[in-house]
Structure formats: structure tokens, C-alpha cells
Amino acid sequence: MKELMLILFSAMITDNFVLSKFMGICPFLGVSKKADSSLGMGTAVTIVMILAQLCTYPVYKFFLLPFDLVYLRTVVFILIIALFVQILEMAVKKLFPPLYRALGVYLPLITTNCAVLGVTILNADNEYTFIESITGALGAGLGFTAAMLIFSGVRSRTENADIPAAFKGAPSTLIAASVVSLAFMGFSGIAEGIFGGFGG
Amino acid sequence: MHTESLLHRKKMIFMNEKGMLNEFTKGLLKENPTLVSLLGMCPTLAVTTMAANGIGMGIAATLVLVCSNAVISCLKKVIPDSVRLPCFIVIIAGFVTLTELIMKGFFPELYDRLGIYLPLITVNCIILGRAESFASKNDLLPSILDGLGMGAGFTAALFLTGSVREILGMGSWMGIDLHISSPMTVFVLPAGGFFALGCIIAAVNRLSGRSSEDKNGCEKCPCIDSCKERIQDI
Numbered sequence: 259m260k261e262l263m264l265i266l267f268s269a270m271i272t273d274n275f276v277l278s279k280f281m282g283i284c285p286f287l288g289v290s291k292k293a294d295s296s297l298g299m300g301t302a303v304t305i306v307m308i309l310a311q312l313c314t315y316p317v318y319k320f321f322l323l324p325f326d327l328v329y330l331r332t333v334v335f336i337l338i339i340a341l342f343v344q345i346l347e348m349a350v351k352k353l354f355p356p357l358y359r360a361l362g363v364y365l366p367l368i369t370t371n372c373a374v375l376g377v378t379i380l381n382a383d384n385e386y387t388f389i390e391s392i393t394g395a396l397g398a399g400l401g402f403t404a405a406m407l408i409f410s411g412v413r414s415r416t417e418n419a420d421i422p423a424a425f426k427g428a429p430s431t432l433i434a435a436s437v438v439s440l441a442f443m444g445f446s447g448i449a450e451g452i453f454g455g456f457g458g
Numbered sequence: 459m460h461t462e463s464l465l466h467r468k469k470m471i472f473m474n475e476k477g478m479l480n481e482f483t484k485g486l487l488k489e490n491p492t493l494v495s496l497l498g499m500c501p502t503l504a505v506t507t508m509a510a511n512g513i514g515m516g517i518a519a520t521l522v523l524v525c526s527n528a529v530i531s532c533l534k535k536v537i538p539d540s541v542r543l544p545c546f547i548v549i550i551a552g553f554v555t556l557t558e559l560i561m562k563g564f565f566p567e568l569y570d571r572l573g574i575y576l577p578l579i580t581v582n583c584i585i586l587g588r589a590e591s592f593a594s595k596n597d598l599l600p601s602i603l604d605g606l607g608m609g610a611g612f613t614a615a616l617f618l619t620g621s622v623r624e625i626l627g628m629g630s631w632m633g634i635d636l637h638i639s640s641p642m643t644v645f646v647l648p649a650g651g652f653f654a655l656g657c658i659i660a661a662v663n664r665l666s667g668r669s670s671e672d673k674n675g676c677e678k679c680p681c682i683d684s685c686k687e688r689i690q691d692i
Contacts (some may be wrong), residue, residue: 278648279574280504284583287499291675329559332577333551340544372500372581379577424664427655428496440649 262393265386270399274447275373275440276405282373286406286433289364290413296406301364302364306397307377310339314378315388329380335378343368373402394454409438481600485607493585493662498584502616503651504575509632512620513613518576519562520609522553523585527593527605529553534594544591551580570639584612598658622654 259435275389289299350358377398381391464683491497505685537545561569627645629638644650
């Protein structure tokens with residue numbers, strides 16, 4: 259249990275996917291203008307991450323590993339994710355129209371989100387068990403959502419600020435991201451301190 | 459509306475192409491994928507703690523980009539339009555795996571330093587973007603030149619960012635100690651990466667006299683057609 263909490267919190271806070279691993283920067287910079295769209299994108303990414311992990315883990319464990327095909331993981335994982343996002347979009351559209359109206363907008367944007375592929379490859383490389391992988395994916399998704407939400411707040415302040423013309427747009431957004439990332443650095447070591455310290 | 463005029467303008471540029479050299483040089487300056495189009499931000503920020511890493515990543519991505527552009531340009535009549543994106547992704551992922559294996563065999567040190575970001579070249583939007591907007595519409599030779607130019611532009615941007623971060627953050631350049639008494643370690647950390655890239659893009663905007671206002675990675679994303687009307691809702 260302690261290991262799981264450690265994985266969850268380090269994926270969420272200390273090793274935040276956006277702010278310290280730089281994965282999923284495109285949606286982070288592109289879709290973080292408003293808090294509700296940040297929340298929508300974050301939720302959709304979290305769900306896709308967990309479900310993608312559910313789909314890729316058995317394939318990795320029972321197909322790639324026994325047949326010594328680990329080097330094919332990139333091709334296999336991206337295919338599964340692309341296929342799966344497509345199916346998920348169709349299923350949600352058909353079965354849960356209200357959910358589709360809320361989150362469906364973000365689904366096509368997720369296929370090429372490097373955070374989703376990143377989390378599956380990272381968990382495979384770390385040789386996590388099934389439960390650990392799911393926990394890692396959940397932590398990564400929650401961390402992504404948190405970063406998006408916090409950043410949308412920061413951004414609503416910088417958007418109307420009077421700054422030099424050259425800094426308008428992307429540069430000011432990146433520098434704001436730098437400040438948020440600096441704030442997250444304050445968490446470094448905190449997850450290990452709380453959950454990992456006892457075992458030594 | 460802005461996007462449409464942008465896409466139209468790009469199409470016009472392709473139609474009046476002024477020789478092959480243009481295909482190569484546009485990626486370096488005018489349409490630099492990282493500093494002007496703001497694509498491929500993840501590797502730009504992640505691996506540029508050292509200038510040498512930037513070059514390694516740039517060359518790996520260029521290799522994938524040139525090969526995938528060449529193959530996609532040859533197969534453009536064979537690939538059905540409705541499933542073109544998955545097809546492109548599989549081709550790209552194949553070349554990424556190839557690059558990964560080559561790098562593991564010949565440059566194990568660089569392979570370890572690039573780590574997870576090497577397989578993530580698959581989802582680098584520069585490569586999918588060039589496949590969608592250029593290679594699938596042009597002949598073999600222009601596609602290869604386009605790939606070389608965009609790759610060189612990407613490498614140059616990574617090298618620039620990497621140099622700035624390494625000099626300021628570690629007081630060395632390409633591993634050579636510059637004898638700076640107290641380097642600012644924050645530039646090697648993630649926060650410094652965002653800051654350095656922001657300042658570099660601002661400098662590019664200032665020099666080129668244009669502003670990157672209202673422009674985000676989405677506008678040149680290969681999936682723009684499939685979610686153009688949706689993006690306006692967001």
C-alpha cells in the first residue's frame with residue numbers, strides 16, 4: 259500500500275508529467291485558457307490514460323515480453339491507443355450523449371498526446387505490476403489535471419496584462435509555466451518523505 | 459477563419475514553389491518548426507539541458523522525419539484517405555523503433571540520456587504535421603528536402619536552447635568548462651527550461667518583427683481538420 263501511495267503521489271506531484279517531465283505540453287499551452295475546458299481536458303486525459311494502461315498492460319505482459327518483442331512496444335502501444343481512442347469516442351457518443359457533449363470534444367486531441375504514450379512506456383520500462391501501472395496512470399492523469407487547472411488560473415491573470423509585444427502569446431505563456439513549475443519544485447521529495455521514509 | 463487563411467496561404471506557397479532550395483531553407487528560418495510554428499515543444503523542453511543532447515535528439519528526429527516523409531510520399535496514392543492518420547503513425551513508429559535500435563547499438567550513452575523521449579518522437583507533432591501537410595501531397599524529392607530542412611530547423615532550435623541552458627545552468631558548453639564561477643542551476647531544471655524557451659521565442663519574435671499572439675500548437679496540428687470546429691468551442 260505504501261508503495262502504491264508513493265507511486266500515486268510522485269506521479270501526481272513531484273514527477274508531474276507536464277511540469278517536470280514535459281509531456282503533454284501542447285494541450286497544456288493550447289487548451290488551458292479557461293478553467294472549465296482545462297478540467298474537461300484533464301478528465302478526458304485521465305480516463306484515456308487509465309483505460310490505455312488497461313489495454314496495453316496485458317499485451318505487453320502476455321505478448322511482447324514472452325516473445326522477446328519489447329522493442330516493438332512503441333508501435334504496438336501507439337496503435338492500441340489510437341484505435342482505442344477512436345472506439346471510445348464512438349462508444350461514448352452512442353451510449354452516453356451528455357458525457358460526450360462534455361468531454362467528447364477533447365478525445366481526438368488526445369491520440370497524439372505524448373503524455374498518454376509516455377505513461378504506458380514509462381510504466382512498462384519501470385516493470386510495474388498491473389496495480390502499480392494503473393496507480394501510476396491515475397497519478398499522472400490527476401497531476402495533469404491539477405497542472406492544467408492551476409495554470410488556467412495563472413493564465414487568466416497574464417492574458418490581459420500589458421507586456422512587450424514580442425512576449426505576447428507563447429513566450430508569456432511559457433514564462434508563466436516556468437513560475438508554476440518553480441512552485442511545483444517545492445514539492446520535491448515530499449512524497450518520498452511521507453510514504454517512503456519509514457521503510458528506510 | 460484565421461486558420462483557414464493561414465492554410466490557404468501555405469497552399470499558395472507550395473504552388474508557387476521557387477525551386478527545390480526553398481523546400482530546404484523554409485524549415486530553417488521562415489517556418490522553423492519549433493521557434494515559429496511552436497510544434498514539438500515536449501522534446502524541445504525535455505532534452506535540452508545540454509547542447510549535445512539537443513543535437514542528438516535533433517538528428518534522431520531528422521532521421522525519422524526524412525525517412526517517414528520519403529515513404530509517405532511514395533505511398534500517398536496507396537493509403538486510403540479515411541485511415542491516413544493511423545497509417546502515418548504506424549510508418550513513423552516503425553522508423554522511430556529503427557532509430558532507437560541504431561542509437562542503442564552505436565551510441566548507448568546518448569540513448570540512456572534521451573531515455574523515454576526517444577520513443578516519444580512517434581507523437582512529435584512536427585513529424586505527423588509534415589506527413590499530413592507536405593509529404594502526402596508532394597513528390598519524393600521535395601518531401602525528402604522538406605524533411606531535411608524541417609529537421610535541420612528543429613536541430614538548430616534544440617541546439618540553441620540547449621546551449622543557452624547549458625551555459626547559464628552548468629557553466630559549460632558541449633561539455634567544455636567555461637569557468638563561470640556560479641552557474642544558475644535553475645536553468646537545468648524544468649522551470650528554467652520553460653523560461654529559457656519563452657525568452658528565445660520572444661527574441662525570435664522581436665527579430666522577425668511578428669508576434670506569436672493567438673497562436674498555439676493546435677493551429678498547425680495535423681488533426682486540425684478533424685477538430686477545427688470543435689476547437690472553437692474550447
